[in-house]
Amino acid sequence: MEEKVKQKLVQYQQIEEQLKQFNNFFQELNEKSAEISGVIQALEDLKKTPTDKKILVPIASGIFIQGVLKDNKEAVLTVGEGVCARKTIDETKKLLNKRLMDVEAHKAEVARIIQQLGEVEIQLEEELEKYV
Template sequence: MVKNEDLKQEQLKEKFMQFQTLQQYIEQVEEHLALLNKQYADLENSKEALQEFSKTEKGLILAPIINGIFVKAELKDNQNLLINVGADTVVEKTVSQAVELLKERQKETLEKAGETQKLLQEFQQQAAQIYQEVEALE
């Protein structure tokens, strides 16, 4: 009888460790999902800012240098932008092309969020399964 009880305790410990590990994974995946949602919202804000920029009249503007610091500049063209595409390469795009680029990034972000959501559900199902197994052992 003692061996049976020891075996049961060992199984409970193992299930508890599995459950804790899954809980950590769930927290990490939830954090990643929150970051993807923030990224999507940031892209939406950027699209809106670009559309507003295209309506800005030519002339004197304040251009941000770093967060909270601006320089006076003259806006000569409100329809074309210079976009960093990586590897210190800059290309000229229209506002509508830039908005389309941001839409594509949003689409990619949504796809990643969907995959992440599926992973989260899998981990939650595994955790529920372990919980049921623990209940059966008790």
């Protein structure tokens, strides 16, 4: 019986660790989703901004330089290591919306796994309480 309790306790600890990892991953996906949504909104705002208007250009987290908007119709995207391509704002938004859909699909799958692990964790808790 003592061996059975040890096994269940080890199982419980493993499930707890997996839950922690999946919750962290879910949080990362939430942040990625918010980031993509923010970029889509920024592109929409940029499209409405008149050319030759002064804007702040981010060069690092929380660091900006002043610039002048010369083109509000296209964006330059990194498509590979050291390779960039010009896309219209609408094409760029379409790509970003696809990425957003992929992230949301991953979030749904991770949420499903978290729920399953949570159910197993509850079941193990109940089984372990019998031995207390």
